[in-house]
Amino acid sequence: MIPQDPAKLQAPSASSRRRKRGTGHELRGVVIRVATDLLARSGDVDALTMRDVAAAAGVTPPSIYRHFPDKQALVRAVIGERFRDFTVALNQAAEGHENPLARLEAMSHAYVHAGLRQPGHYRVMFSAVNAGPDGLGLAKGTEHPGAASFRALVDAVTGCLAERGTSTQAMPLATGLWASLHGIVDLRITKPEMGWPNTDLLIDNALAAIRSAAT
Amino acid sequence: MIPQDPAKLQAPSASSRRRKRGTGHELRGVVIRVATDLLARSGDVDALTMRDVAAAAGVTPPSIYRHFPDKQALVRAVIGERFRDFTVALNQAAEGHENPLARLEAMSHAYVHAGLRQPGHYRVMFSAVNAGPDGLGLAKGTEHPGAASFRALVDAVTGCLAERGTSTQAMPLATGLWASLHGIVDLRITKPEMGWPNTDLLIDNALAAIRSAAT
């Protein structure tokens, strides 16, 4: 979202000198790192170009193809890594809270704050239609890279209903909460010029349905 | 989202024959109509090409530039029209309900159903970052084309709190409801492969915070 000279991102370890024999795989990590960085700024997969990635990594474009068959594979790798981090952030937030509702509240805050801390990544992960199994060229039957993070949310909601319901009944509530949290993050990102109410208050309201179902 | 031969959209009135003198402005309407149709299918402004629009309108690309200075102006015209229809749909749904909460419920359902009936349009209106004032090249000080629809929602929420609060207090609740409804629509569009709970149930849960504040 903030345009900046991609050359400024150049990974120091990759500049000027060629890697030694047998260490070519290092470039793979560098490429993922700079692509992650570029996507954080643009929030748009289409705005990511192999040329920019190469320049930021300090190599020429053909070098990238030693490690990724095409751009889609590179994007898939970045998105997969972002979702893993996202899921870890949700679960870490839940840790240390015994009360199920407190756990869910902590996860909800973590969801929104993770999204707002890296809006570009959030958009790439959630708002691109082509982030679905088809668009990313995932093998058939492969689950969506964000499936684990959604399961974490469903489990937390199920915990709140533990003595009163099953996970089947938790699904609509969890999906509704997810929609609310997603809406908060997505709208704040796309409409930053609006006067936004306090985020914590919005999250609190988003939990209203679950709170009343759990008590 | 569903690729299809754009030629199939060709407006009959524009095909094969040139318009008579003085009726050139008719093409403007045709262009908006076919662009609207193409955007409904793709849901992506970047996927809209002037060449496709021209082909669907039954003319060559330069003809479009007689009526729109550039692609951005065409997209702006389409989005403006879509938002006007969207606002009308919300207000029409509210009509005929005296009870403020019933009005708000009706509007909420209209919001989601309008979005799901034309997912491509919804994405173009709400999910494109460049739909904001900057990206659309709107004159400075011009409000977002969707501002009126949001105001309608805020007013309906204010009505629910009539004797208990002011519109200042309504803002966080209205924003939260908007985020929920947007999240429901956006996620259903981008993750159609998920097993989705009943939409009306989700909307009902989204209204939980307002319902408990209004009673």
Add this chain to the structure above:
DNA sequence: TGTACATCAGTGAACGCGCGTTCACTGATGTAC
């Protein structure tokens, strides 16, 4: 210890493509006399 050779990270130049947009034009239509 020296030398020929295989390996492999990375390059320079180019490919074909589709895009928004511009240019100079054509030819039917209406109007002035």
Add this chain to the structure above:
DNA sequence: TGTACATCAGTGAACGCGCGTTCACTGATGTAC
């Protein structure tokens, strides 16, 4: 009523650009003898 002309909707061809990707290659590095 006929004719010269201005108007204007629309065209055909091309522009410059940036993109993903491919190709044949280079030259430093490690290894085998």
